[in-house]
Every structure is written in structure tokens, then in C-alpha cells.
Amino acid sequence: MEPTHPFYFLSSCFDYPDKDTPVANLSDALVLLAGDMGLQLESDRKQVPELETLQAEYVRLFINSPGGVAAPPYASVYVNHSGIMRQKGYDEAMFFYNKAGFEPVESGESPDHIMHELNFLGLLLDRDDMSLTSDFLNSHLCKWYPRFEQRIVIAEPLPFFQILAQVTHLCLKQTLKEVMHEQATFS
Amino acid sequence: MNRRHFLKISAATAAAMASASISGTKGEGLFRPATAQAALAPETGSMGAKEVTSVCEMCFWRCPIVAKVKNGKLVKIEGNPKSPVNGQRVCARGNSGVQLLYDPDRVKTPLKRVGARGEGKWAKISWDEALDEVAYNMQKVKKKYGPHALAYFDHGASAEFMRGIFKAMGTENYTSEPAFFQCVGPPALAYLKTFGYVTTGTRQYNDMGNAKAMLLVASHIGENVHVSHVREFIEGLDKGAKLVVVDPRFSAPANKADIYLPIRPGTDTALMLAWINYVIKKNLYNKDFVANHCDGFDKLKDEVSDYSLEWAAKICDLKLVDIQEAIELLAKAAPHVNIHPGRHATWYGKGDLGRHQSYAILTALFGAVGVPGGIYFPTPVKKGHAECAEPEDVETADAETSMKDDSPYPFSYIFGTTTRSIIKAILTKDPYPVKLLGVNGVNIIQTIPDPYTTMKAIKELDFIFCEEMMAGETAIWSDIVLPDTTYLERYDGVYTYEGLTPYLTVRQPVVDPMFNVRSPYQIARGLAERLGIEGYSCESEEELVNEELKKADLTLESLNKQGGIVVYEGKPYRDPKTVKFSTESGKVQLAVEDFEDEDLDPIPKYDPTPAPPKGYTRLVYGRAPMHTFTRTMNNLWLHNEMPENKLWLNDKVAAKLGIKNDEEVILENQDGKRSNPIKVLVTPGIRPDVVFMYHGFGSKSKHLTRAYGKGAADGFLMTNIVNDRFIGADSKRTNFVRIIKNNRVLNIPELAALPREIPRYNSRLA
Numbered sequence: 001m002e003p004t005h006p007f008y009f010l011s012s013c014f015d016y017p018d019k020d021t022p023v024a025n026l027s028d029a030l031v032l033l034a035g036d037m038g039l040q041l042e043s044d045r046k047q048v049p050e051l052e053t054l055q056a057e058y059v060r061l062f063i064n065s066p067g068g069v070a071a072p073p074y075a076s077v078y079v080n081h082s083g084i085m086r087q088k089g090y091d092e093a094m095f096f097y098n099k100a101g102f103e104p105v106e107s108g109e110s111p112d113h114i115m116h117e118l119n120f121l122g123l124l125l126d127r128d129d130m131s132l133t134s135d136f137l138n139s140h141l142c143k144w145y146p147r148f149e150q151r152i153v154i155a156e157p158l159p160f161f162q163i164l165a166q167v168t169h170l171c172l173k174q175t176l177k178e179v180m181h182e183q184a185t186f187s
Numbered sequence: 188m189n190r191r192h193f194l195k196i197s198a199a200t201a202a203a204m205a206s207a208s209i210s211g212t213k214g215e216g217l218f219r220p221a222t223a224q225a226a227l228a229p230e231t232g233s234m235g236a237k238e239v240t241s242v243c244e245m246c247f248w249r250c251p252i253v254a255k256v257k258n259g260k261l262v263k264i265e266g267n268p269k270s271p272v273n274g275q276r277v278c279a280r281g282n283s284g285v286q287l288l289y290d291p292d293r294v295k296t297p298l299k300r301v302g303a304r305g306e307g308k309w310a311k312i313s314w315d316e317a318l319d320e321v322a323y324n325m326q327k328v329k330k331k332y333g334p335h336a337l338a339y340f341d342h343g344a345s346a347e348f349m350r351g352i353f354k355a356m357g358t359e360n361y362t363s364e365p366a367f368f369q370c371v372g373p374p375a376l377a378y379l380k381t382f383g384y385v386t387t388g389t390r391q392y393n394d395m396g397n398a399k400a401m402l403l404v405a406s407h408i409g410e411n412v413h414v415s416h417v418r419e420f421i422e423g424l425d426k427g428a429k430l431v432v433v434d435p436r437f438s439a440p441a442n443k444a445d446i447y448l449p450i451r452p453g454t455d456t457a458l459m460l461a462w463i464n465y466v467i468k469k470n471l472y473n474k475d476f477v478a479n480h481c482d483g484f485d486k487l488k489d490e491v492s493d494y495s496l497e498w499a500a501k502i503c504d505l506k507l508v509d510i511q512e513a514i515e516l517l518a519k520a521a522p523h524v525n526i527h528p529g530r531h532a533t534w535y536g537k538g539d540l541g542r543h544q545s546y547a548i549l550t551a552l553f554g555a556v557g558v559p560g561g562i563y564f565p566t567p568v569k570k571g572h573a574e575c576a577e578p579e580d581v582e583t584a585d586a587e588t589s590m591k592d593d594s595p596y597p598f599s600y601i602f603g604t605t606t607r608s609i610i611k612a613i614l615t616k617d618p619y620p621v622k623l624l625g626v627n628g629v630n631i632i633q634t635i636p637d638p639y640t641t642m643k644a645i646k647e648l649d650f651i652f653c654e655e656m657m658a659g660e661t662a663i664w665s666d667i668v669l670p671d672t673t674y675l676e677r678y679d680g681v682y683t684y685e686g687l688t689p690y691l692t693v694r695q696p697v698v699d700p701m702f703n704v705r706s707p708y709q710i711a712r713g714l715a716e717r718l719g720i721e722g723y724s725c726e727s728e729e730e731l732v733n734e735e736l737k738k739a740d741l742t743l744e745s746l747n748k749q750g751g752i753v754v755y756e757g758k759p760y761r762d763p764k765t766v767k768f769s770t771e772s773g774k775v776q777l778a779v780e781d782f783e784d785e786d787l788d789p790i791p792k793y794d795p796t797p798a799p800p801k802g803y804t805r806l807v808y809g810r811a812p813m814h815t816f817t818r819t820m821n822n823l824w825l826h827n828e829m830p831e832n833k834l835w836l837n838d839k840v841a842a843k844l845g846i847k848n849d850e851e852v853i854l855e856n857q858d859g860k861r862s863n864p865i866k867v868l869v870t871p872g873i874r875p876d877v878v879f880m881y882h883g884f885g886s887k888s889k890h891l892t893r894a895y896g897k898g899a900a901d902g903f904l905m906t907n908i909v910n911d912r913f914i915g916a917d918s919k920r921t922n923f924v925r926i927i928k929n930n931r932v933l934n935i936p937e938l939a940a941l942p943r944e945i946p947r948y949n950s951r952l953a
């Protein structure tokens with residue numbers, strides 16, 4: 001079926017690229033989505049990265065890296081500036097999942113990982129639950145995502161992750177706008 | 188269903204997302220319909236939290252704790268109120284276990300190095316890949332170079348299970364605790380040989396709470412914090428104990444001393460021997476105890492007879508009247524006098540064991556053994572042994588020249604293979620090549636002095652792996668990093684305390700493990716399976732713990748019902764008439780024949796340690812109350828309490844050099860090695876011939892976000908290492924520094940005249 005939103009795709013892009021990840025396809029789709037969202041990309045930024053390069057970069061940005069993990073991909077780290085896991089941002093995420101009748105599957109990742117949150121957003125949109133989507137975006141995801149994105153940008157990432165961070169921003173912004181009937185502004 | 192389109196996605200993009208074949212498939216596996224109704228509103232605070240008892244491991248003291256857990260989250264840590272040693276108290280580090288557990292800089296998944304060693308560039312791999320790789324390399328190295336080419340540097344509770352793997356591979360180098368060889372090794376041996384038991388090792392059987400007088404020689408208790416230890420010290424003072432502190436630095440306990448002796452560094456043994464001589468000459472010793480329970484008194488008397496207080500006053504740069512008053516004060520309190528056995532002991536290399544032996548001798552002369560206030564006897568607590576958590580049929584292969592048994596340090600075999608021997612073997616292949624290193628719980632770059640040689644050695648290895656919680660220095664030098672659970676996420680086995688108030692308790696997980704980490708037992712089990720090592724048959728850690736509890740007639744369940752801890756009656760004291768020691772003769776050894784048999788001094792001698800070269804000052808270091816060595820520097824709460832260390836510099840020296848408080852300087856050691864910038868604390872509370880800094884700072888690992896580059900690391904200024912002759916421990920106070928300010932090298936003026944008897948260190952650069 002034709003996808004109505006890109007959030008499962010974006011969620012997957014924030015997953016660790018392993019040997020089964022179709023990096024070229026992923027990269028091509030991301031570039032196309034960037035175009036759909038009106039993002040102008042220089043041609044050298046469209047190059048498909050090597051899997052090993054992408055993996056090392058993912059680890060540097062989101063797992064462990066010189067200079068400290070550049071951009072921990074967890075809501076908890078940003079929501080109340082606690083800087084650590086399992087704090088308010090985590091509680092908020094769990095609150096929304098629960099309210100929607102979902103629970104995260106044990107995956108070795110914290111449920112407030114950006115990958116989970118984008119996926120959850122996709123589930124809400126598929127369900128057409130506008131009220132909860134609006135709450136989730138307004139009071140949670142759209143609050144912390146920009147701080148996370150900033151950390152990615154400061155780390156001067158490979159184009160793939162830079163584009164991913166920007167495209168995700170634009171998709172969230174656009175979705176929020178639609179959901180709020182253009183009443184809300186993206187912080 | 189009418190599906191709304193929120194974003195304008197072109198057909199091409201949709202097709203591309205579909206051909207990436209992840210859209211709508213991989214993502215959906217992250218959630219399932221909720222099975223339980225979780226709390227709808229996030230709650231804050233610890234009220235109403237579930238309480239889980241466990242054991243702290245923010246340092247090795249292992250205080251019993253209660254963890255407060257709410258909605259599966261750890262919200263607070265307190266002391267276990269049923270614990271006789273700490274009650275509801277934990278120290279700052281104990282509190283901040285929450286931060287360790289939830290630190291986003293934790294190692295979250297097995298990692299494989301993809302850059303150069305030391306670069307810290309990794310790929311994420313699965314547990315299977317990681318364990319396969321470690322097992323493959325262990326087998327490969329063993330096949331090519333023999334079993335002893337494998338070596339293990341370990342420390343702490345999580346290290347035991349992996350030790351079994353190394354043992355089962357046949358290497359003799361299955362334990363080399365750098366922390367032991369760099370810390371309590373010399374006093375452990377000195378007391379073992381004098382009294383027949385390890386009075387001071389990880390634990391200390393040292394009754395400060397009931398002492399009438401205490402002597403601390405550079406033990407900076409209070410800055411060096413172990414909760415029960417500090418409580419006993421304070422209890423003693425509170426009950427009126429007199430305190431003598433010998434330290435070149437005005438430490439926290441010096442602030443509480445009745446007599447403070449700011450001794451010249453490197454001369455402590457001179458003072459101790461003069462005091463021993465004085466006690467004998469003035470008949471201040473306990474004649475009954477010496478006659479009935481000590482061997483070697485006449486030999487001792489003879490040996491120390493030349494060490495006078497006048498001589499010691501000159502050597503130690505102390506006032507005669509002060510040192511006389513101090514020893515009289517200690518003698519007056521005998522036998523309820525506490526000559527603190529000391530902990531961190533590896534200072535000057537060759538004299539370290541003798542210095543601690545001299546504390547033991549003075550303790551014996553005062554009869555301060557097995558009586559309130561002295562050193563006491565441990566009370567054994569029954570605990571079983573879980574064979575199911577070990578390898579079967581372990582046999583260490585013979586080595587043509589054994590690094591352990593034919594060590595140049597005759598007593599090192601008791602404790603393992605010395606750190607220095609292993610590093611040397613990696614670099615020189617003498618007595619055989621060491622090609623693979625496993626590391627667990629040790630920051631090998633900062634804990635072992637002379638990190639330059641350590642880094643050089645690591646580059647020579649075929650393979651190095653570590654088990655780590657934080658991506659610290661060890662991790663960035665490793666080929667494979669295995670992420671360890673924190674102490675709050677795992678069982679470790681049963682802990683017993685044999686001190687004044689014996690108890691038994693158990694560490695257990697207070698929350699589910701974060702990320703993709705594994706417990707040390709499961710890691711060892713996974714490796715055993717791959718290496719074909721029989722054993723490790725316990726399916727789970729609960730099974731292992733229950734096995735250990737059997738002997739105490741307990742189960743995990745019954746122990747938890749009793750508040751996670753069982754307290755027993757202590758039997759620390761003995762009737763002075765009938766006391767027996769576990770030495771060969773059953774008596775205290777004032778002169779240790781075992782040492783003599785190895786051509787070592789049976790009674791300590793004063794052997795001067797070289798003074799700083801002209802223009803330099805001696806570098807010493809100590810522990811900070813809110814940090815545990817190098818382990819906690821990245822912890823947010825502890826970092827906030829103490830983000831960096833400072834260089835303590837004598838005020839008169841600072842005035843001569845034109846250095847002001849809080850100014851930033853760089854230190855350069857006698858071999859030209861330079862430190863990170865460090866701020867200066869100008870103070871009269873330190874002698875002019877020494878500078879001091881707290882250990883654990885100046886991380887060179889960029890992975891430790893908060894700690895990177897904050898303050899200076901003492902270890903990086905240690906390149907002159909003298910090994911003690913008994914166990915081969917590394918010296919840490921044999922390095923000298925001068926100061927660099929604004930790119931100008933400043934020579935340190937010598938304000939305390941040096942007696943002729945003390946030679947000067949001959950620096951290549953001085």
C-alpha cells in the first residue's frame with residue numbers, strides 16, 4: 001500500500017545500519033524525500049556512503065564516541081536537561097505509548113529512542129488518532145527533537161545523518177502543522 | 188479506510204522507500220498492544236517506591252544499600268537500615284549510582300574497533316560476533332604462543348567469572364590486579380607475615396572506634412572515604428581518642444589531630460624506627476605480650492638501636508619535642524592504641540613493605556592486637572561455594588620460566604603475576620611473549636603508572652579486549668569492548684563482612700539491565716561454551732547465589748524476607764593470655780624469617796629515598812571523597828561536586844614563583860613529560876618540598892564527555908618507577924615536577940634544607 005507518511009522509514013533510518021540494511025536504497029529514498037520536503041541538496045551530499053563508514057558514524061553520533069556520545073538519541077536526555085536516561089522524557093514517552101494502548105517491544109534500546117518515537121508517531125497517524133498525535137507532538141516529540149537535531153548538527157555528521165536530521169525536522173514540522181490545522185508553531 | 192496524507196510524498200519517493208523494503212515493516216516491530224496498565228501520570232520523588240536491597244559498588248567497600256524503584260526506574264539509593272556498618276547512610280558516590288546506571292555515555296552494545304588502537308572508532312556488533320571474536324583470538328594466541336601468552340588485568344566484583352576462563356585456558360597469568368599491586372600489596376604482606384593473617388587488604392580489621400589514641404601515617408581518611416571506616420574513625424575521636432597524624436600535607440584528618448607532624452616525604456620509616464627504638468629503650472612496650480607472644484624481640488632491639496629521636500628529627504625535618512610527645516601519647520594509650528595499617532602503600536618502591544612492617548611492629552610492641560582499639564581478628568561468616576559458576580578441570584600449564592613463580596619479587600606469587608612483569612613481557616618477550624590481554628574493571632592507562640609504556644605495550648599485542656561499563660581509556664585501546672551491567676543490574680554472589688559486626692548480604696539487580704549489556708557471569712558462560720570449557724553450569728545467577736547461600740541455611744527468598752542482610756555476633760577480641768597467631772610458631776614475628784630466607788631484611792631498615800633534583804619538587808597524590816579513583820570522573824553528580832583537581836602548592840614557594848591562587852599551570856616531570864593544565868591551590872597546608880593533587884582527573888579519553896581534559900592526571904607524570912623488592916609493586920611518589928606558567932619553566936626553590944644523609948635524585952634533565 002502507498003505510504004501516507006514517512007515515519008516508519010525515518011524510524012528505520014535512525015536504526016543501526018547492519019549488513020542487511022540496503023544502504024543505497026535507504027540513501028536514495030532519503031534524498032528523494034528531502035526533495036519532496038523542499039530541501040535543496042548539493043550533489044556531493046547525495047553520495048551513497050559505504051556501510052562501514054555509516055556504521056562508525058552511527059556509533060560516534062548515537063552510541064559512544066570521542067568527545068562523548070555526540071547526540072544521545074533519547075528523549076530523557078533533553079526534556080528537562082537532566083542529561084541522563086530514564087527521567088522525565090522517558091516517562092512522557094511511556095505515558096503516550098500506554099495511552100495509545102501500546103507497549104514497546106524489548107529491543108535492547110530504551111523506549112524513548114528516536115527510532116521508537118518516530119515509529120509510534122507512524123502508528124498514531126495510521127490510526128488517525130488526531131487528538132493523541134497532536135498531544136504527542138506538541139507536548140513531547142517536537143519539544144525535544146530540535147535539541148537533539150542541534151547536537152547532531154554540531155557534531156558535523158556525514159551527509160546521510162545531516163540530511164536525515166533535517167528531513168525529520170521538516171516532516172515533523174509539516175505533520176504538526178497539518179494536525180494542528182496550522183494553529184501551532186514548531187518550537 | 189480513508190487514509191489521510193499528511194505530507195506530500197511523491198510516487199518516486201514512495202517507490203524508493205518501498206524498495207528500501209523497510210517502510211512499514213521493520214519499524215512496526217517496535218511496539219505491541221499493551222498487556223499491562225502502566226501508571227498514566229508520571230510520578231516524581233521516591234515516596235511509595237518499591238525497595239530492593241543490594242550492595243553498593245561505587246567503590247570496593249561494598250556498603251549494604253536499599254534501592255528505591257518506581258515504575259521500573261531507580262529513583263534513589265540509601266544505606267540498608269539493617270546494616271550494622273552504614274545504616275541508612277551512603278557516601279556521595281553511593282548516592283550517585285543512579286547517575287552511573289542512567290549515564291548516556293555508558294557502553295551500550297558490544298563494539299568492535301574499526302580505527303587504530305587508542306582512536307576510539309567502533310562498529311556495533313552482536314553478542315555472538317563479539318564472543319566469537321574473543322574466543323577465536325584466545326584460541327589463536329594460545330595455539331601460536333602457548334597458554335601463558337594470555338594475561339588478565341582485573342579488579343572488582345565483576346572480574347571473577349572471566350578469571351575462571353583465563354585459568355581454564357591454562358595461563359598462569361589469570362590474575363594481575365593492578366589495583367592490588369599499586370595499592371594494598373605491601374601492607375597485606377607485611378601484616379600477613381607479622382601476624383599470620385591479612386589484617387589489611389580489601390578489608391581492614393582495625394578498631395578505630397574503640398581506640399584511646401590513633402596514629403595515621405599519611406592515611407587521609409575522610410578524603411579517602413569508606414562509610415564504616417570514617418564512622419569508626421569519628422566514633423573514636425568522639426569518645427576522646429587522641430590523634431597523631433604524620434603527613435607532608437595538612438589533610439582532612441590532620442585538621443583533627445592533637446599532634447600533626449608535617450614530615451619530609453620519604454622519611455616515614457626513619458620516624459617509625461626511631462619510635463620503635465624509643466619504646467624499647469624507655470620500656471614503654473607491653474612486656475607480657477612481647478614475652479609470651481612475640482618472636483625476634485632481641486634481634487629487633489639490636490637492629491633499631493641506632494635510630495634515635497634526635498636523628499629522626501633531623502632526617503624527617505620535625506621538631507624533637509613533637510615526635511617525643513607523640514610517641515609518649517601513643518604509648519600512654521596502649522594497648523588500646525590504633526597504629527593504622529595504611530591502605531594505599533606503594534609510594535617509594537623499595538621501602539614500602541618495611542614501612543608497613545614498622546607499623547605492625549609498633550602495634551605488637553604495644554600489645555594492641557585482639558584488644559579494643561587495636562587491630563583485631565576477623566570473625567568468619569559461613570558462606571558456600573558455587574562450583575556451578577566455575578570451570579571444571581582447571582590446570583595451569585607448566586612454564587619453562589614461570590613469570591609468577593620465578594618472579595624477581597619472591598612474594599608476588601601469593602597475589603598473582605605482577606603488573607610490571609606482564610607489561611615487560613609484552614614488550615620484551617621475556618620470559619615469554621604475552622600477546623593477548625583481557626581487562627576488566629581497570630583503567631589500565633591511568634591506574635598503572637607510566638602510561639606511555641603501557642600504551643606502547645598495548646600496540647604490541649595481537650589482541651586486547653575488555654569488559655567495561657563506561658567507554659573509558661581501556662575501551663578506546665581495546666579491539667573488542669564487551670558492555671558490562673552495572674552493579675545495579677546484576678547479581679554478583681554473596682558478600683560477607685568479617686569485621687566487628689559481621690554480616691552476610693547479597694548483591695541483586697534492582698532494575699532490568701539497560702541497553703544491550705550482559706552480566707559478567709553470562710559473558711564468561713558464553714565464552715566457556717565457545718572455548719569448549721566445561722563448567723559454568725549454573726543457568727542463572729539466582730541459582731549461583733542460592734548455591735552460595737545454602738551453607739548459611741538461607742535462600743535468596745528467605746534472605747530478602749529478612750531485609751537482605753543477616754547480622755552475626757562478632758568475636759574480634761582475644762584473651763591476651765591465650766591468644767594464638769597463625770604464623771608457624773603461633774607467635775607474632777617481629778623479625779620475619781621468611782624475608783631473611785629470600786635475602787630480604789627481616790626487620791625494616793631506613794633506606795633513604797632520593798630527594799627531588801634541584802629545581803624540582805616531589806609529586807604526591809591522594810583520593811578525593813567524592814570520587815573513586817578514575818572510575819567516577821564522568822559521573823554527573825560527582826562531577827558537579829568536584830569537576831577538576833587542583834595542584835596544592837606551598838604558599839611561600841608560590842610567592843617566590845609569583846603564582847597566585849587559581850592560576851593555571853602545566854607540570855613537567857624529570858623526564859620532560861607534561862601534564863594537562865591544572866589550577867593551583869596556594870596553601871600553607873603543604874610542605875615546600877612537595878606538591879599534591881587528587882587522583883582520578885585529567886582523562887585523556889574524549890569519550891568521557893564531562894571528564895575529558897578536566898584537571899591533570901598524576902599517572903601521566905610518573906615515568907620513574909621503582910619496584911618494591913618483595914612483591915614488585917610500582918612506586919608512585921618517586922617522580923618530580925617543575926612548573927610551567929605562560930610557557931616559562933619555573934624552577935622550584937628549595938626552602939627546606941636537605942640533610943647530607945639523603946641523596947638527591949639524579950635526573951637526566953636536571
Ligand code: SF4
Pocket residue numbers: 243244245246247248249250276277278279280281282412413414415
Ligand atoms: S563507601 Fe560509598 S561508594 Fe563505597 S561502597 Fe560505601 S556507599 Fe558505596
